[in-house]
Amino acid sequence: MAGDFLHLDEATITNWPEANFSHPSSRDWYPAYSITLLLLTSAVVFARLLSQATRSTAGLGIDDLLALIGWVFSLLLSITSLLGTQHHGFNRHLWDVSHTSYNSAALIQWLSEGAFILSISFTKISVLLFFRRLEPSCSVGVKRTIYGFMTFTAVAGFSDLLVLLLQCRPVKASWTILDITEPNVGDCINKQTYYPAQGLISGFSTVYTIMVPALVLQNIPMTKSQRTGLRWVSLLSLSVLGVGIARTVFLYRIVVSENGDATCEYY
Template identity: 25%
Template sequence: MIDIMYSSGDLLPRQAAAASANIPSDSRAPHILAIVGSLTGLSGLLVALRCYVRLFLLRKFLPDDGVIVASLLCAFGVLACFIGESHHGVGLFSDDIKPEDFQILSEYMFYHAIVIVLGISLVKVSLALFLLRFASPNKNLKRFITGALVFLIIFTVACILTLIFQCLPVRAAWDFSLRENARCYSMKTYLSIGEFNSAINIATDFVFATLPAFMFYKVQVNKRTRVSLMGILSLGYFACAAGIVKTVLQSQIFDEPDPYRDCQYLIWNCIELNVGIIAASFPTIKPLVKSVIGTTLSFTSGVRSGKRNGQGYHTTSIVFRSGPLTGLIGGVKRT
């Protein structure tokens, strides 16, 4: 979860010294911003729909909804960092970044890393709170999810503290004039910490992507509905895959001569965050997308009853049962 592409004590001064005053016109910043902006916009749409369903259809806004909104705010914060970074070197070759821009870029990335670590963790906290509502009948499962949630919170705090105090004084992380007397992690140490934390992050991604399929495998619904439900709830594997790609790129970041040109590592980091938000929100908006993924899910917690009308056609009424799965698979309690 340590998501930094700089911060080594000897890398930044070398790159800053090599920077020149000539900025080319072929910056890839617009391309990068288009990707990040599209992902963030899609996440925002899904969370907005989720809030609409919770507030106006189910009339029940729960803690996991509030946490996912906080995660979305982190995603917007990451987008804001990308925008700021695009004005100070992102999209350019390292040799084309001015020294004064490089220092501002480094400060943006300092906050960028903290915000995205927090956002990714909040997605999993939201999912853990969501799953706890369905784990009540199984005490062992409830203990496992609670333990995973506590571990995740402690781990996140440790990661953020590692990011904040990568240099002492803290400002030396981006203010190169303080580097001479500062104490900072070496490149090797920082990369090792980052890879270890990324491995833990992938493991927690996998756990929280697998738990829904495990928990809802025996739900008493027809086979088609069960497959659809488990498929939707397992979208977290895409976030897990993004985390794996990000980790591979992370191990190569200090070998890249121009890490700011394409920003593949940062882009995949952003993909991991936004796909996680989308995966966590998609199951909750079933009432609004049932026409796309099929109407079967709308009836899984209800009972059909039908009778012929005067013209010989069937008129169908549906009685919805309230319960934990009501909001998950699209049923809206009728009064």
């Protein structure tokens, strides 16, 4: 079965409710949420690029390029997930989606997962590299620690991409969902252990990506109100960690779920 479209065997499918292609039960909040999040992200990224280009004596750096690349992949993530929602049944139960859309839905999910991994990895490295550039607030020890975290982030992201590419043999089996009467032409790994491990590593990288700016900026002179604002920003940034934990929990639920309702559960 396709990489993340699991348990689509005859026993599972025969227990599904009767399909309702005309007026299926659906959830429609995601498009507005996704577009709003993309607009906010775009505003932050381009405000940063404009500020660096016009106000910074150092000008644009590699960290800004990485931030832009991360934004491009976040844009691709939004596009693929919106396509999945609007045209491939991600907002409804899989039994209410035509079988002819299964392969395209699985491909959209596979592409969006890749875009998510790349966007997160480039963004985290960009944040770390930006604060590595600050002089003289970064001590030698802090700089070495930041380089270590950047290396860890890059290796973790590359490993996640390898898992995504090699989770099935051949690769196209990741998005090939055959009719239950057809013989299986591919073999895919079980991600029951992988997703919790990925979530743990991602959570760890999120924590240090938040903590490094806080540690670096505490050595920079600023007013009491500015420092209070920095603390609030750091606290709000922890919401990203909460989102990551929730994502891990839901991905694990998909792996262990036996109803095969991949589209609705991924939504």
